[in-house]
Amino acid sequence: MSPTAVDELVFLPLGGSNEIGMNFNCYGYGPAHDRKWIVVDVGVTFGDDTTPGVEIIMPDPAFIEEYADDILGVILTHAHEDHIGAMGWLWPRLKAPIYATPFTAFLLREKLRERGVMEQAKITEVPLNGSIVLGPFELTLITLTHSIPEPNGLAIRTPLGVVLHTGDWKIDPDPLLGGVTDEAAIRRLGDEGVLAMVCDSTNVFVEGTAGSEASVRETLNHLIGSLRGKVAVACFASNVARMDSAIRAGQANGRRACLVGRSMLRMAAAAQSVGLLKGLEPFLSDAEAGRFADDDILYLCTGSQGEPRAALSRIADGTHPHVRLGPGDHCIFSSRIIPGNEVPIRNLQNKLADRGIRLYTERDHPGVHVSGHPCRDDLAEMYRWARPKIAVPTHGERRHLLEHVAFAHDLQVPQTIAPRNGDMVRLAPGRAEVIDEVPSGRLYVDGGVLTVENGEALRERRHASHSGVLTVAVVLDQEGRIASGPQVQAIGLPGDEATPLGEALDALADAAEQALSGLDDWERDDDHLVEQALNRTLKRTAYRIWERRPIVTTTVMRV
Numbered sequence: 001m002s003p004t005a006v007d008e009l010v011f012l013p014l015g016g017s018n019e020i021g022m023n024f025n026c027y028g029y030g031p032a033h034d035r036k037w038i039v040v041d042v043g044v045t046f047g048d049d050t051t052p053g054v055e056i057i058m059p060d061p062a063f064i065e066e067y068a069d070d071i072l073g074v075i076l077t078h079a080h081e082d083h084i085g086a087m088g089w090l091w092p093r094l095k096a097p098i099y100a101t102p103f104t105a106f107l108l109r110e111k112l113r114e115r116g117v118m119e120q121a122k123i124t125e126v127p128l129n130g131s132i133v134l135g136p137f138e139l140t141l142i143t144l145t146h147s148i149p150e151p152n153g154l155a156i157r158t159p160l161g162v163v164l165h166t167g168d169w170k171i172d173p174d175p176l177l178g179g180v181t182d183e184a185a186i187r188r189l190g191d192e193g194v195l196a197m198v199c200d201s202t203n204v205f206v207e208g209t210a211g212s213e214a215s216v217r218e219t220l221n222h223l224i225g226s227l228r229g230k231v232a233v234a235c236f237a238s239n240v241a242r243m244d245s246a247i248r249a250g251q252a253n254g255r256r257a258c259l260v261g262r263s264m265l266r267m268a269a270a271a272q273s274v275g276l277l278k279g280l281e282p283f284l285s286d287a288e289a290g291r292f293a294d295d296d297i298l299y300l301c302t303g304s305q306g307e308p309r310a311a312l313s314r315i316a317d318g319t320h321p322h323v324r325l326g327p328g329d330h331c332i333f334s335s336r337i338i339p340g341n342e343v344p345i346r347n348l349q350n351k352l353a354d355r356g357i358r359l360y361t362e363r364d365h366p367g368v369h370v371s372g373h374p375c376r377d378d379l380a381e382m383y384r385w386a387r388p389k390i391a392v393p394t395h396g397e398r399r400h401l402l403e404h405v406a407f408a409h410d411l412q413v414p415q416t417i418a419p420r421n422g423d424m425v426r427l428a429p430g431r432a433e434v435i436d437e438v439p440s441g442r443l444y445v446d447g448g449v450l451t452v453e454n455g456e457a458l459r460e461r462r463h464a465s466h467s468g469v470l471t472v473a474v475v476l477d478q479e480g481r482i483a484s485g486p487q488v489q490a491i492g493l494p495g496d497e498a499t500p501l502g503e504a505l506d507a508l509a510d511a512a513e514q515a516l517s518g519l520d521d522w523e524r525d526d527d528h529l530v531e532q533a534l535n536r537t538l539k540r541t542a543y544r545i546w547e548r549r550p551i552v553t554t555t556v557m558r559v
């Protein structure tokens, strides 16, 4: 297939560019009015204090949804939440066939099942190093190393050139599980000529190399061997190699492994489905583990990020039904602090320390964790192998992407471009440039409902959580006189000794009554005008009392 004069190859991130999380990348090929698309990764990010009640956030696919019929496939590079987490929610909007390697497909099926779309979705399992042809796109998976089984880069061949989409990666010479980085395949691609490399920017500020999983095993082995009492290791459940290392380090020191936390068990099942975590002593249930001597047990726990409902938080709170840790016991954090989680992690570690548990973290015990993303030497190596004409940094905040641009420039990459979500980048023909800005945004999972970013409900909840709520109800008779009320209630507003809450509410009720008596007869016949008057008065009075502007809701009834 050769390109026509009007064909273009475009890259369009709808998530994951200018943030670390919710990756959603589109590649389009064809003339502007008739592009065919593929989507690479459909991930989530997580809510924080600014999104009360919203834990899961994902890219708004509105733009690409319009072209759903032209989406030839969704390809998932690996099973991290920021790459597959939104699949169950967004599949109904994309309705395209999904391609993933077996481990990723196992976890994907759970996600689709949870959202009730498993039956409709078509999943094709692609073997490692396998190929897929989707219209003008010929994709080949390239085995990389990362912090989860089966991380794949994609060689995307089109009539206008080859794109190397790295996904998440590092160069681990000894990843313990799975193959090493397929350097030969990347070099061959480099020889063939790589038009653009769309690349992970997470660790662009970190000098050196990310390091090897094998060295972590070594460190854990020594550390666990030196400890008496119960030992708990906190790590990401998806880091199966780490899980394997901790379990083997335990076994080598006479400890049986007990997996604590639902996602740990779920990941172990996914790993075993593709032949990983084999040749180990059977895991103990947390109930069984309680019957073993302290020196004979190793707990693997979820909750290294301080997630309140995860195993480690419950152990720290003393509310876990089976696992108790105390003086003389140990907890190894074999994980990094994800930016934004500093406070919950500190709180968790304080609670554990308060129980007399000794803590070991990356900071005080270097080597108990290594990153899954490429540091500067890894990046330089990848650029030497692939030799792209255009560097397109993704998977980073703005500062990461711009640093990556500067770094690629230093490595003599002829052209660099760091898109923002919604920037449509034409990669070929001609110089790479942003040719369009399309709508991009976020969707929030708000109590099981998928809503727009910063919608009315969340805005009100934020307002209420900051300033409280006042409700006023009044019953008027036929003549517009007060038959009952006004009754004022407050939610989330304080009283003090000088002005107890009851007095404040009385003052508000008086003000409401005065406002009503200030209205003309014709105004009092109009519910809307009555509500307006009450609203205004309550707001003004509330501000005088609390120096706050609470939400005011008004109910007018007629008898």
Ligand SMILES: [Zn+2]
Residues within 6 Å of the ligand: 023, 080, 082, 083, 168, 395
């Ligand atoms: Zn990622």
Ligand SMILES: [Zn+2]
Residues within 6 Å of the ligand: 078, 080, 146, 168
């Ligand atoms: Zn990842």
